[in-house]
Amino acid sequence: MFTGIVEELGEITAVENLDDASRFRVRGPVVTEGAKHGDSIAVNGVCLTVVEHEGDEFTADVMAETLNRSSLGALAAGSRVNLERPTAVGDRLGGHIVQGHVDGTGEIVERKPSENWEIVKVSLPADLSRYVVEKGSVTVDGVSLTVVDAGPDYFTISLIPTTLALTTLGIKQPGDPVNLEVDIIAKYVERMLGDRAHAGSAAAPAPAPAQEATK
Known part of the structure; x- marks a missing residue:
């Protein structure tokens, strides 16, 4: 991990x-x-x-x-x-839980530099958009980041000078591909809720057959 x-x-x-x-x-x-x-x-x-x-x-x-x-x-x-390197047991979890199992790829869409940070827009595959939420966590090229804004086919991230200087996100340009890993907790929650809904539907009793009215 x-x-x-x-x-x-x-x-x-x-x-x-x-x-x-x-x-x-x-x-x-x-x-x-x-x-x-x-x-x-x-x-x-x-x-x-x-x-x-x-x-x-x-x-x-x-x-x-x-x-x-x-x-x-x-x-x-x-x-x-x-x-x-993988985190050691007992170390601080500085970012969030990252498996190193890429869910898909996006592209750098645009960069908006500011005095002390830079806003970067990244394209988002349709099948991953439901896992990316505003102020949630996402991994871009192995970097744990907080989502600033989430749209149906994109999200934005705010990069501080340290991230710009010490990772590839400081040199990636529009059109460059990036690896994306969404929050594993979101995927597990979706699976558990889906299984629960399926189990509830299977356990629901069949409707009683309609009976002919009597006089």
Whole structure:
């Protein structure tokens, strides 16, 4: 589990395209400290498994499903990426509960700079819009953020200077894809309410047959 608090801005140093997957080599001095084979590291919000670790770099295999459902397929050598290690038991939950399982992708629609922050508008797939609410949480490229405004096909986020300087959201431009992960609690609530409604409908007694009126 992650919290959406990016630890460092890393870099893709190599991409090897395989038959039905890709192997990424990623540089990240902070997240590779003490890393070992089998550890998890979130790359732009996608939970990947460390295959090899050498110096300040690690490699991870990315299967076709992940490449198709996330923006990782657009990465190349030189791309900057947000990196985060899983949270440890007992640590503070600085952002919100993030699984590293991308629900879909959006695009940066526009940026509106201000003196001390920047408002960024992000497109939102129709099947995810019901999970995104004003002042709720959303993960964009692995960054835990608060939704400022939520529309049927977009949402906006307000980025402080720290986020702009230390994550990819400071360099993304209109048209660039971003990974989206909605609040897992919202999805569980929807599923439980749906199951309860289904169970209630199944348990409802069948209506009694109409009887002929007697004189």
